[in-house]
Amino acid sequence: MLQDALGRRFYYLRLSITDVCNFRCTYCLPDGYQGKPDQSFLTLPEIRQTLRAFAVLGTEKVRLTGGEPGLRADLPEIIAEAAGTPGIRKVAITSNGYKLPQRIDRWREAGLNQLNLSIDSLDPRQFQAITGHDRLREVLDGMDRALELGVNTKVNAVLMRGLNDQLSEFLAWLKTIPVTLRFIEVMETGDHPTFFREHHMSGETVKERLLNEGWQPVIRTREAGPAQEFWHPDFAGRIGLIMPYSKDFCASCNRLRISSTGKLHLCLFSDHGLDVRQWMQPDVDNTELQNKLVELLRFKAPTHLLHEHNSGGTQNLSIIGG
Incomplete structure (x- = not known):
């Protein structure tokens, strides 16, 4: 079992593939991808080895992330590999919905159980202004x-003051649409401190x-993500x-991250x-990989330092999939 010094257990792997x-x-x-796509x-x-090691150590859920995982031509094969790994009960993807x-x-045929889509606005013009693409439909x-x-299916919307203050519109949409809409607070990263200050x-x-309007908390499962x-x-x-800026946010941490170039991110x-x-x-x-993961987990910190405006090495969220 993957367990850190604070007793937190890790059932959930976020695996970036690009x-x-x-x-x-x-x-x-905002300026587009500036990395090296090659x-x-x-x-x-390598993904097969990683999935096997995490599954043996108790991982039950794998989320494939990016960047945009749909840009990998072999994504169906990766999904099938995850779905076929003994011990993995749920295979999820976070996608911008392109094509x-x-x-x-x-x-779905390959074994996908869960899809998280990024939809930051239900207004086509605002969606295009935020994403740079007229692809809401x-x-x-x-x-x-x-x-x-x-x-x-879940929908992710980054909560941005002055840019998509549309709670009423989203609530009206959820009257008939059976998805979980997750509002995510803007997080400060190395590339965008000014954006954070203006829109958090x-x-x-x-x-x-x-x-106040009668919504009730859902009981959290052990492999669930960070959302209330x-x-x-x-x-x-x-x-x-x-x-992530709420009190004790990190106390329920149950996930680890592997980057698209093979680095373990403990946070x-x-x-x-x-x-x-x-x-x-x-x-x-x-x-050997299993033993290395257990060894490195002892370095996991009790909490992030976002409250101190310290985002560590995360320059933007595409680096390891958010």
């Missing part, structure tokens, strides 16, 4: 198809409104709040990743 992204979201990559991202055999209507059927059509296929707003204000979720008997959908905002790629090779005994 840091390339084709969107230009204002809070992440750099050596994890291969399928989703043409792709979601194959992802395409993303929503892909979402509808995912629901038809029985994929557990606390999710506590949203939580207070929800509770709420349901209402009059709504088909649910609402989640991801509030989204750690100073740097710990290179474990040499133990991911298919000709290396898998127990």
